[in-house]
Amino acid sequence: MNSDKKKYLFVLMITIGIFIIVFGLVNFLNNQRLESLDDLQRKVTIDLIANETQFDLLKTAPCGSIKDTILSRELGELGKKLDFAETNQGADNPSVIQLKKYYSLLQVKDYLLMQELSEKCDVDIDSILYFYGNDCSECTKQGYVLTQLKNRYPELRIYSFDTDLDFSVIETFTSLYDFGEVYPTLIIGDNSYQGLQRISDIEELFPDLLERKKDLEELDEIFNFIIKNTNEMKEDISVNKISEKEYSFLINDQDTGTVSIDKEGEKIINIDREVVDSFVDTE
Amino acid sequence: MIVMEYFLYVSLFITLYFQIFLLVSFFEKKKGNGKEISQEGTIKYLSTTIIVPCFNEESTVEKTIESLLELDYPKEKLTIMIVDDGSTDTTWNVVQKYQNHPQISLQQKINEGSKFAALNFALIHIETELVGVLDADSWVDSQALKYYMEFFADDKVMATIPSMVIGKPKSILQKAQKAEYDIGLFARKAFANINSIYITPGPFSVFRKEVFDTLGPYKEAHHTEDAEIALRMQRHHYKIAYSEKSIVYTVGPCKLHPLIKQRVRWVYGFIRNIYDYRNMLFKKEYRALGLIVLPLGIFRVFITVVLFPLSLWLIILPLIRWIEKISLIGYSFNIGTSIDWYFVNITQIHLFAIIGLLLSFAVLWIGRELINDKRKFTVDIIYMLFMYTFIAPLWLIKSSYNALLSKKSSWR
Numbered sequence: 001m002n003s004d005k006k007k008y009l010f011v012l013m014i015t016i017g018i019f020i021i022v023f024g025l026v027n028f029l030n031n032q033r034l035e036s037l038d039d040l041q042r043k044v045t046i047d048l049i050a051n052e053t054q055f056d057l058l059k060t061a062p063c064g065s066i067k068d069t070i071l072s073r074e075l076g077e078l079g080k081k082l083d084f085a086e087t088n089q090g091a092d093n094p095s096v097i098q099l100k101k102y103y104s105l106l107q108v109k110d111y112l113l114m115q116e117l118s119e120k121c122d123v124d125i126d127s128i129l130y131f132y133g134n135d136c137s138e139c140t141k142q143g144y145v146l147t148q149l150k151n152r153y154p155e156l157r158i159y160s161f162d163t164d165l166d167f168s169v170i171e172t173f174t175s176l177y178d179f180g181e182v183y184p185t186l187i188i189g190d191n192s193y194q195g196l197q198r199i200s201d202i203e204e205l206f207p208d209l210l211e212r213k214k215d216l217e218e219l220d221e222i223f224n225f226i227i228k229n230t231n232e233m234k235e236d237i238s239v240n241k242i243s244e245k246e247y248s249f250l251i252n253d254q255d256t257g258t259v260s261i262d263k264e265g266e267k268i269i270n271i272d273r274e275v276v277d278s279f280v281d282t283e
Numbered sequence: 284m285i286v287m288e289y290f291l292y293v294s295l296f297i298t299l300y301f302q303i304f305l306l307v308s309f310f311e312k313k314k315g316n317g318k319e320i321s322q323e324g325t326i327k328y329l330s331t332t333i334i335v336p337c338f339n340e341e342s343t344v345e346k347t348i349e350s351l352l353e354l355d356y357p358k359e360k361l362t363i364m365i366v367d368d369g370s371t372d373t374t375w376n377v378v379q380k381y382q383n384h385p386q387i388s389l390q391q392k393i394n395e396g397s398k399f400a401a402l403n404f405a406l407i408h409i410e411t412e413l414v415g416v417l418d419a420d421s422w423v424d425s426q427a428l429k430y431y432m433e434f435f436a437d438d439k440v441m442a443t444i445p446s447m448v449i450g451k452p453k454s455i456l457q458k459a460q461k462a463e464y465d466i467g468l469f470a471r472k473a474f475a476n477i478n479s480i481y482i483t484p485g486p487f488s489v490f491r492k493e494v495f496d497t498l499g500p501y502k503e504a505h506h507t508e509d510a511e512i513a514l515r516m517q518r519h520h521y522k523i524a525y526s527e528k529s530i531v532y533t534v535g536p537c538k539l540h541p542l543i544k545q546r547v548r549w550v551y552g553f554i555r556n557i558y559d560y561r562n563m564l565f566k567k568e569y570r571a572l573g574l575i576v577l578p579l580g581i582f583r584v585f586i587t588v589v590l591f592p593l594s595l596w597l598i599i600l601p602l603i604r605w606i607e608k609i610s611l612i613g614y615s616f617n618i619g620t621s622i623d624w625y626f627v628n629i630t631q632i633h634l635f636a637i638i639g640l641l642l643s644f645a646v647l648w649i650g651r652e653l654i655n656d657k658r659k660f661t662v663d664i665i666y667m668l669f670m671y672t673f674i675a676p677l678w679l680i681k682s683s684y685n686a687l688l689s690k691k692s693s694w695r
Contacts, residue, residue, distance in 0.1 A: 004570055011307055015300045022634045029629055036625060081625055088628060140604075141611055148612040199612060 033085055034095050040078050041102055047074065048109050075110055076150060078103060079160065083143075091134065101167045107159040108169055114157060126206050127157040129187035131174060134164045138196045142184040145199055152199075153209050215241075222247050222259055222267070229269045287593060294586045295635055301579045302642055308571070309473040309649065326432050328360045330411040331489065336401040338368040338394065340419035341377050343534070348381060350422035355429050362411065363387045368401040369394030398485075399501040399508035406495055415489035416509075420534045422450065423487055427529035431489055434524040441521035442490040442513075443529075444471070444483055446654050450532025452663070456542060459666035460535035466643065466667075468527065468650035475525035479572035481580070482553075483513040483523060487531040494521060504559075507552025514560045517572060527653045543678045550584060550682035557581055558686075588683050591676035643668070 082103055086096055111127065118125045130146060132139040146158050161170050163183065179185045179192045186193045188205050203210060222239055226232070232251050239249045245261045257271035333351055337344050344365070351363050363386055367375045381387040392404050402416060413435065417423065427445055434443045446468050449461040474480045483490070488509065495501075498519060504511030516523060536542035557564070557577055566573040648659050 007307060007311075008304075008575075011300060011304045014303050014307075015296060018299060018303075018638065019296060022631050022638075025634065026629060026631050033625060084626055084628075088630075141607065144608045144612050 030085075030089055033081075033088075034099070037078070037081055037085060037099055040074065040081065041099060041106075044074050044078055044106055048106060048113070051113060052109075075106060076154075076158075078106075080147075097165070100162065100165055101169075104161055104165065104167060104170055107161070108173060110157075111159050124208065125157060126153075126155070126209060127159065127188075128202070129177075130158060130160040131163050131177075131179070131183060131185045131187075132160065133181070133183040134162070136183045139184045142186075142196055145197065145202070149199060149202060153206075153213060155212075156206070156209065219247075222249075225259060225267050226257075226269065230271070291590070291593070292631075294590060297579065297582060298586070299635075299638070301575070301583070304571075304575060305470060305473040306642075306646075308477045309469065311476050326429065327436060328357050328432060329413050329435055330360045330362075331356070331413040331415060331428065332362040332364055332405075332409045332411045333415040333417050333487075333489075334402060334405040334409075335363060335365045335417050335419055336368055336398055336405070337365065337370060337374050337378075337419040338398075338401075339370045339372045339374060341370070341373045344374055344377060344419045347417060347419050347422050348378070348387070350425075351417065352384075352386065353425050354423065354427065355425045358386060361386060361428070364405050364408065365389050366401045366405050367391045368398070397503055397506060397508075399503050402508065403500040406500055409492065412492055413489050414492050414495065415487060416485055417487050417531070418485040418533070421486035422532050424530040424532075427487060427526075427531060428489070430526045430529045434526055435491070437522075437524075439522045440524045441494050441516060442483055442488060443524045443526050444480060445487045445529040445531045446471070446525075446527050447484060447486055448530055448532055448654060449535045452535065454537045455666050456539065456670070457535045457537055458663035459670040460542075462647060462661075462663040462667035463670070464535075465650040465654075465656070466646050468653050469646040471525050472527060472649075472653060474576065475523075477571040477576075478522065479517075479570075479576040480523040480525060481513050481517060481572065481577065482510045483516075485509050486533045487529070505552040505555040506548055507556060510552055510556045511559075514556055514563070517569065518560060518563055530654055539674070543674070543681070546675075546678035547682045547685065550679060551685050554581065554584060554682065554686040555689075584679055584683055587676055587679045591680070640668075 082096070082099055085093075086100070089096055091097075111129070114125050114127060117123065128146070130142070132142065143160075146160070150156060150158055161173065163170060163174060163181075177185075177187055177192060179187075179194065182194045184194070184196065186197055186202075188202075193201075219239060219241070223234060223237065226237055226239070226249055227234060230237075230251065236252050237249055238253075239247050239259075242248050242258070247259045248256065249259065250256055257269060259267055259269050261267055335344070335347055335351070340347075348363065348365065351361075354361060365378050365381070365387065367378065367390070369392060375391060378389055382389060388408070390405065390408070392401065395401075406414065415428075423445075431443045431445075434440045447464055448468075449457060449464050452458045452461045471480070490512075494512075494516060498512075498515050498521075501508045502511050502515075513523060536545055557580070563569050563573045564578055643664070644660065647664055651659050
C-alpha cells in the first residue's frame with residue numbers, strides 16, 4: 001500500500017511539474033511580449049518628443065524640412081501589437097491597460113502635432129479618429145476595415161480610442177465631438193460617421209488618397225521597367241515625374257535617361273548615351 | 284467563460300495525470316516471480332478448449348478455424364468447439380466440412396439474442412483445464428496459445444489476454460483503428476503491470492475452467508459479457524495476465540455506422556458494468572484499479588462529452604470571425620517575408636496539445652514495439668487522431684446518453 005501511495009504522489013509531482021512548466025513558459029512569453037511593447041512605447045515617446053522639439057525649433061524654418069521626419073510610423077506598429085496583446089492576455093490585464101492608456105496619450109499627442117503641422121505648413125494630412133467600445137460586434141468589424149485601409153494606404157493616419165478605458169484624456173477628447181455613446185464612431189475632418197463604415201465608404205471620403213495610390217502604382221511600374229532595361233539595383237535609381245506621360249531618371253546620380261508613355265500605353269526608354277560614355281571615360 | 288477555462292484545465296490535469304500514471308506503470312518493474320519459461324521442454328501444456336461462437340459468419344469462420352488448427356500446440360490437448368448460435372446464413376453448412384475432424388466439435392443452438400448464452404451453452408460441455416473464446420471474425424498467430432503457458436505456469440493467473448491487432452486494414456477507418464489498437468497494447472501492458480485489466484476481450488481470452496466453476500457462468504451484462512467477467516474476476520482478486528507476444532488479428536468495422544454502433548455498445552456496457560460493480564470504486568482493497576483506473580475510465584467518457592462541444596466551439600468561433608472578416612474586406616493573400624515572432628501566439632492549450640500529440644506518438648511506438656512491428660510511425664496515426672477528434676465524441680455522447688437513460692443498445 002505504501003509503495004502505491006508513493007507512486008500516486010510521484011505521478012502527481014510530475015503532472016504538477018508539467019503544469020508549472022507550461023504555465024510558466026506561457027507567462028514568460030507574455031511578459032517578454034509586454035516588455036517588447038514597453039520598449040516600443042518608449043521609442044515612440046522619444047520620437048514624439050523629438051518631433052515636438054524639432055517642430056518648436058523649426059517654427060520659422062521651411063515646412064519641407066520637417067514634413068518627412070515628423071511622421072512616426074511606429075505608432076501604427078505599436079497599435080497592432082497592443083491589440084494582439086489585448087486579445088491574447090485579456091483586456092483586464094493591468095499591464096495591458098497601462099500600456100493602452102499610454103498609447104492613447106501618444107495618439108492624442110501625435111494628432112495634435114499633425115493638426116499644428118497642417119495649419120502652419122498648409123499640408124493635407126489625412127486622418128481618421130476612431131472611437132470604439134467593448135461588447136460591440138460592429139466595432140470588431142470596423143477594426144478589420146480600418147486595419148485593411150491602413151495596409152492599403154500607409155500614409156493614412158488612424159487614431160483609435162477605447163472609450164471604455166477609464167482615462168480622462170479620452171473622456172475630454174470625446175467630449176469635444178459630442179456624438180453620444182454610439183459605437184463605432186469615425187471622425188473624419190469635421191464630420192462624424194456612426195455605425196459600420198465599409199472600405200468603399202471611407203475611400204470616397206479621401207479622393208486624393210486614391211489618386212495618390214494610383215500615382216504610386218504607376219511610379220512602381222516605371223521603376224520595374226527601368227530595372228528590366230538597365231539591370232540596375234532599385235536603390236540606385238531615382239525617378240522624377242516631368243509631365244503626365246514622361247519621367248526622367250538617374251542611376252547612381254549620374255546616368256540619366258527618360259521613360260515616356262506613348263498613345264498606346266507602351267513605355268519607351270531613352271538612355272542618354274553621352275552620360276554613359278563620360279561615366280566610362282572618367283573611370 | 285472563466286468557469287469553462289478552469290474546468291478545462293482541471294480536466295487536462297486529470298487526463299495528464301492518468302497518462303503519466305500509465306507510463307510510470309508501464310515501466311514499473313514487476314515484482315514476484317519474474318522467471319520465464321523459455322525452453323521447449325519445460326512448457327507444461329494444459330488441456331484447452333477454444334469456443335468459437337458464430338452468428339452469421341459464413342465468410343470468416345473458416346479462416347478462424349484454420350488458424351486455430353494451425354496453432355503450435357499438442358493436438359491431443361486442444362479442442363475447438365464451434366457453436367452456431369442460430370445463424371440464418373450458411374454458417375452451419377460451411378462448418379460441416381470439419382464434422383469428422385478429431386479436434387473439432389460442432390454444436391448448434393437457437394439464437395437467444397446475446398453472445399453470453401452461446402458461451403454458457405458451450406461451457407456445459409467442457410471439461411478441460413483451460414477455456415478460451417475466439418470470435419469468428421478473428422484469427423490467431425500460431426504461437427499465441429503456447430506463449431500463454433508461460434503465464435498459466437503461475438497458479439495465481441486465472442486468465443490471460445492477447446495482443447489484439449487489426450488484421451489487414453483496408454479502409455481509412457480500419458487503419459485508424461489499427462493505430463488505436465496498437466496504442467491500446469501499451470495501455471494493456473500498463474494495466475497488466477498494476478493488476479488492473481478490466482476486460483477479457485472476445486478475441487482469444489483464455490480462462491482456467493475453475494473461474495466459471497467458482498464464479499459462475501457468463502452474464503448478459505449489457506451485451507458486454509467480456510467486460511463483466513473481467514470485473515467479476517477482479518472483484519474476487521483473480522489475476523488476469525497479458526501475454527504481449529500472443530497476437531490475435533481481428534477485423535474492425537469498415538464503415539462509419541457499424542463502427543459507431545460497436546463503440547456505443549462497448550462504452551455503454553463499460554459504464555453500466557462499472558455501475559453494477561460500483562462498490563469496487565475508491566476501495567483501497569482494489570488498489571490502482573479501484574482508485575484510479577475505473578474512476579478515470581468513467582471520467583474520461585464524460586469529460587469528452589463536455590469538452591467536445593467546447594473544443595468545437597473553439598474551432599468554429601475563429602472560423603466565423605475569419606469569414607466575417609473576409610466578407611467585409613475581401614481576401615488578400617499576403618505572406619510577410621519576415622515573421623514577427625511577436626505575433627506568434629503560444630497559449631497553454633497549444634502546449635498541452637503538443638504534449639498530448641507527443642504522448643500519442645510515444646505510446647504508439649511502445650505499442651508497436653511490444654508486438655515487434657517494425658513500422659512505427661505510419662500515416663494511420665493521422666487517421667486515428669482525426670477519428671478521435673471528430674467521430675469518437677459521437678459514440679461517447681450517444682453511449683453516455685443511453686447509459687443515463689438506461690437505454691439498451693443492441694448487439695450487432
